[in-house]
Amino acid sequence: MIELEQVGFDYGGGALFGDVSLSLPAGSFHFLTGPSGSGKTTFLKLCYGALNPTKGRILAFGDDVAAATRDDMATLRRRIGVVHQDCRFLDHLPVADNIALPLTVSGRDLAQEQQNLTDLLGWVGLSERADAYPAELSGGERQRAALARAVILSPDVIIADEPTGNIDWDMSQRLLRLLVDLNSMGKTVLIASHDMSLIRAAKSEVQARVLRISNKQVQLAGADL
Amino acid sequence: MIELEQVGFDYGGGALFGDVSLSLPAGSFHFLTGPSGSGKTTFLKLCYGALNPTKGRILAFGDDVAAATRDDMATLRRRIGVVHQDCRFLDHLPVADNIALPLTVSGRDLAQEQQNLTDLLGWVGLSERADAYPAELSGGERQRAALARAVILSPDVIIADEPTGNIDWDMSQRLLRLLVDLNSMGKTVLIASHDMSLIRAAKSEVQARVLRISNKQVQLAGADL
Amino acid sequence: MRRFFGLLSGDARSDRVVPPSGTTSHLTLFVAAAMGFLAVFALALAMTADRVADRWSDAQSQSATLRISGDAEQREARTAAVLDILGETPGIASSRPLTAEEQAALLAPWLGDDLPLGDLPLPQLIEVIAERPGYDTDALQQRLNDEVPGAVLDDHSGWRAPIVDAARGLRRLGVISLLLITGTMAATVTLAARATLAANAQVIEVLRLVGAEDRFVAGAFVRRLTVRALVGSGAGMVLGVLAVLLLPPGGETQGFLTEIGFGGLGWLAPLAVPVVTAVVAFVATGVAARQKLAEFS
Amino acid sequence: MRRFFGLLSGDARSDRVVPPSGTTSHLTLFVAAAMGFLAVFALALAMTADRVADRWSDAQSQSATLRISGDAEQREARTAAVLDILGETPGIASSRPLTAEEQAALLAPWLGDDLPLGDLPLPQLIEVIAERPGYDTDALQQRLNDEVPGAVLDDHSGWRAPIVDAARGLRRLGVISLLLITGTMAATVTLAARATLAANAQVIEVLRLVGAEDRFVAGAFVRRLTVRALVGSGAGMVLGVLAVLLLPPGGETQGFLTEIGFGGLGWLAPLAVPVVTAVVAFVATGVAARQKLAEFS
Ligand SMILES: Nc1ncnc2c1ncn2[C@@H]1O[C@H](COP(=O)(O)OP(=O)(O)OP(=O)(O)O)[C@@H](O)[C@H]1O
Ligand SMILES: Nc1ncnc2c1ncn2[C@@H]1O[C@H](COP(=O)(O)OP(=O)(O)OP(=O)(O)O)[C@@H](O)[C@H]1O
Ligand SMILES: [Mg+2]
Ligand SMILES: [Mg+2]
Numbered sequence A, B: 001m002i003e004l005e006q007v008g009f010d011y012g013g014g015a016l017f018g019d020v021s022l023s024l025p026a027g028s029f030h031f032l033t034g035p036s037g038s039g040k041t042t043f044l045k046l047c048y049g050a051l052n053p054t055k056g057r058i059l060a061f062g063d064d065v066a067a068a069t070r071d072d073m074a075t076l077r078r079r080i081g082v083v084h085q086d087c088r089f090l091d092h093l094p095v096a097d098n099i100a101l102p103l104t105v106s107g108r109d110l111a112q113e114q115q116n117l118t119d120l121l122g123w124v125g126l127s128e129r130a131d132a133y134p135a136e137l138s139g140g141e142r143q144r145a146a147l148a149r150a151v152i153l154s155p156d157v158i159i160a161d162e163p164t165g166n167i168d169w170d171m172s173q174r175l176l177r178l179l180v181d182l183n184s185m186g187k188t189v190l191i192a193s194h195d196m197s198l199i200r201a202a203k204s205e206v207q208a209r210v211l212r213i214s215n216k217q218v219q220l221a222g223a224d225l
Numbered sequence C, D: 001m002r003r004f005f006g007l008l009s010g011d012a013r014s015d016r017v018v019p020p021s022g023t024t025s026h027l028t029l030f031v032a033a034a035m036g037f038l039a040v041f042a043l044a045l046a047m048t049a050d051r052v053a054d055r056w057s058d059a060q061s062q063s064a065t066l067r068i069s070g071d072a073e074q075r076e077a078r079t080a081a082v083l084d085i086l087g088e089t090p091g092i093a094s095s096r097p098l099t100a101e102e103q104a105a106l107l108a109p110w111l112g113d114d115l116p117l118g119d120l121p122l123p124q125l126i127e128v129i130a131e132r133p134g135y136d137t138d139a140l141q142q143r144l145n146d147e148v149p150g151a152v153l154d155d156h157s158g159w160r161a162p163i164v165d166a167a168r169g170l171r172r173l174g175v176i177s178l179l180l181i182t183g184t185m186a187a188t189v190t191l192a193a194r195a196t197l198a199a200n201a202q203v204i205e206v207l208r209l210v211g212a213e214d215r216f217v218a219g220a221f222v223r224r225l226t227v228r229a230l231v232g233s234g235a236g237m238v239l240g241v242l243a244v245l246l247l248p249p250g251g252e253t254q255g256f257l258t259e260i261g262f263g264g265l266g267w268l269a270p271l272a273v274p275v276v277t278a279v280v281a282f283v284a285t286g287v288a289a290r291q292k293l294a295e296f297s
Helices: A040-047 A070-079 A095-099 A101-105 A114-123 A139-151 A169-184 A196-203 B040-047 B070-079 B095-099 B101-105 B114-123 B139-151 B169-184 B196-203 C002-009 C012-016 C023-062 C072-088 C100-111 C137-147 C157-199 C201-209 C214-246 C264-293 D002-009 D012-016 D023-062 D072-088 D100-111 D137-147 D157-199 D201-209 D214-246 D264-293
Strands: A002-010 A015-024 A029-033 A055-060 A080-083 A157-161 A188-192 A208-214 A217-220 B002-010 B015-024 B029-033 B055-060 B080-083 B157-161 B188-192 B208-214 B217-220 C063-068 C092-097 C124-130 C151-154 D063-068 D092-097 D124-130 D151-154
Touching: A002 A040, A015 A040, A015 A055, A015 A217, A029 A040, A029 A169, A029 A196, A040 A055, A040 A157, A040 A188, A070 A080, A070 C201, A070 C214, A080 A139, A095 A101, A095 A114, A095 A139, A101 C201, A114 A139, A139 A157, A139 A169, A157 A169, A169 A188, A169 A196, A196 A208, B002 B040, B015 B040, B015 B055, B015 B217, B029 B040, B029 B169, B029 B196, B040 B055, B040 B157, B040 B188, B070 B080, B070 D201, B070 D214, B080 B139, B095 B101, B095 B114, B095 B139, B101 D201, B114 B139, B139 B157, B139 B169, B157 B169, B169 B188, B169 B196, B196 B208, C012 C214, C023 C157, C023 C214, C023 C264, C023 D023, C023 D157, C063 C072, C072 C092, C072 C124, C072 C137, C100 C124, C137 C151, C157 C201, C157 C214, C157 C264, C157 D023, C157 D157, C201 C214, C201 C264, C214 C264, D012 D214, D023 D157, D023 D214, D023 D264, D063 D072, D072 D092, D072 D124, D072 D137, D100 D124, D137 D151, D157 D201, D157 D214, D157 D264, D201 D214, D201 D264, D214 D264
Parallel strands: A029 A188, A029 A208, A080 A157, A157 A188, B029 B188, B029 B208, B080 B157, B157 B188
Antiparallel strands: A002 A015, A002 A055, A208 A217, B002 B015, B002 B055, B208 B217, C063 C124, C063 C151, C092 C124, D063 D124, D063 D151, D092 D124
16 A cells, blocks of 8 residues: 655654664554654555655555645545544634545545445544534543544545544544454554553554654564563 | 643533542652443543543642643643653654754753763664654654654653554553653652553552553552553 | 625525624724715715816807907808808818807906997807817818918916816826825725734634644635625715715805706716725735644644 | 834734734734725815815805996996095905906907097996905895995805815715714724634633733733734824825816825824724724624633
């Protein structure tokens, strides 16, 4: 699905990654860990094309991401559901409409997807908050809404940046199960997280691999997990 | 320091708290836990006067918070350092200036406080990012900067809302130690967190009490922690 | 053009994603209205001045006086000759000798009514009415000099020039104001569009992040802002026209600015104001939206 | 006032906390400049019209003509009587009988130069120059009717009224435009201030959260916006004055609008434009800032 070929990246103050070659095959489940500021968010942004690598190239669904036109990029975004670390919403629309936003911008028939939306709201525990506005959500509720928005289009790849940073343990487990279910339906999943207990819990449920950022490299973590 | 007398609160969609009476004495160290959406952030906002209770009253430093004038409120904010869940900064100022903002608005002499600022930047691991702009920080770096900003005025009370949500374990431990040190200097500390392992680690270092929100009540957690 | 109207017809889907309102949008509306209002005023000024300048320069070329001196016999012969010449001159609508009474009335301010003018060999005055575009004054005078002694043409230009000049100056001023106001309007609408887009940077970012195409995002904003500029300047235009109608009337006498306003079909001119504003807003917002969108991958 | 200047003098500390610039701030600058520019134009129009109206109505009340008829003897006696009366009438600066040559020149357009007027009992014309505020025309005519038969006063009002009327209409128009532009300017600066504050809601929130007092936050914005309005309208004013200076001159003849501009001390009037704008911005921003601040606890 997503392949990195000798990728390097630099914000201007020194390279964050030196020479990363890596492939996230279809249907795989990956965690990404590393200390704060090591470049997890940056790595994810490279994967979904929000940043272009300063070295090497990245293929998403076989196409070079750096060569994509703006409309190609829009299409790519619909095939990759993303949960951002700072989950942003349209503040003037209620939660349900925000979660349905990918349907709206891709021109889907909202009426047909109503059941889908209702199920998803139930999954992330926001059924009762569906009509609230984003500013009225708690931190954890925002993250859950962001996850629901990321998966509503049933994308081929799901990328989540610390999706459980503000969520209690029970709810984290529940969201993890949602992602595991999606993965078992063939979706590719990539999650950045520093929560080792969550990662350990996941490894008992799914064939997950753990990538770790260290020394400007992104490597498969060893047996210490 | 902070006393709640039969406090109730309601955003309009049903009471979040029914009748909370509680006192946070000077020099105490409290954790606040509860599931996502249970009202942790709301409780903290009541404590530092960002929200007024719909029932009962709250005393901070002996004065009724609801009766404070706007200038009283500004003074109160300088005596209570707050780390917000969505840490906001002035995007046009570098990190160091943002951390020094409480000094600026309270008219302190910035030159005199330079050493204090440098030490603090080192503590939260942002010495190298001091000149970066907030938009260039990683999620965890933002939280650390917010904590530094909260403590720079050396306030009597420190309130932090999920200060380690986006931070790896090692860094969390380090920030915790900073808070414990401040507490041992007599500061009152109140931290909302859903991270049980962090709370357990803290209890080994400091006489911390854990408050739990359940059934519209805020109660001391029992022996299960 | 089709794109313009296609956009205005709207798309409920993409309209919802733009925040309904806000101070910046009020600003756009208000600035468009204010500029529409002022533009109508400047237009009224320019068109009135144009009408006045036309009328007075018309009056100037249309009515002239020919003075024929000589004794009674000479006068009669010369009058006939002059009338012939005038009949042949292209650009003259009509000519007519004034009666003795009319001449006396003209002189009354200077001489009073009771003077026995009958005895005097008063010159005969001939009123000459020109067509548009009029005749060649110099050529006519030349021919009269050659053929009819004692015939002097007075086209009143000495009298009327200052007024025509004033009206023309006024018209120039109106046109300059109109250009200034149109320019200001365009610049302000452009800036208001940019401010709206800047204020909505987060909306644009979120939309791009969830896979909205540029045309979806730009369309929503362009439509919204164009409609706002159209509505604003339309309202300003209506208010402007009302204000022009309600302008306190001049004095008792009929001065040429007591009649400020639009004549006949001129009343359709203010309709151009919102149209121009909307087109400017459409183009400005389109450009601004494309620039703003380029900031987001 | 002291608060006004105190604020303008600045406080580097609180200035830094307001973002340096942005589209909304360019908008404020530009709108202030545009309004300053237009205000100078309207001011020039109003002041020119005022000057012209003054001059023509002065001319009107200052110069009148008295016609005295009768035979040669009667004329002489009546002229003396009239001059006496005029000498006694308050509000008359001077009066003087016209010479025969002057009278002939006045009649030339109608009668030609070659008419033997000497034989005719032509009325004697007397030029009457009024003071300001002038004399009571009706009372004078009444007294003349009673005391001097055959003396008729013609104050030229019939001739000049339309022009005075026009100038007055123009002045009214200029004043109305000035009011409109000032109103528009005030409203736009207010809205721009509100838009700036709305765009900076997060800045205000952060400042309140870290314990900034209202006066610190408001001060930063009020100062920034007031300076911006002052600079903007100052620049607009300078451009406006330059534009007035560069207005293409009228025609060859001296029409009354060829001289649009400010006379003498009038050149100081445009200085009021940025001052008024700054004061409006100061008040508007202060109110808007207090309203905005009330949204944050
Ligand atoms: N736009 C930017 N410009 C410059 N430097 C940046 C920018 N964004 C991030 N950085 C820096 O790059 C480094 C990696 O950032 P990144 O956000 O990828 O870290 P992260 O691993 O996601 O950290 P966290 O766990 O705290 O979210 C950080 O030191 C950060 O300060
Ligand atoms: N401004 C608001 N208006 C209405 N409801 C609100 C508002 N803010 C929060 N709420 C609701 O009140 C409840 C408690 O919110 P709060 O932010 O206090 O939760 P929390 O315990 O901090 O949760 P989390 O751990 O997810 O941050 C939530 O259900 C939230 O949706
Ligand atoms: Mg990150
Ligand atoms: Mg919270």
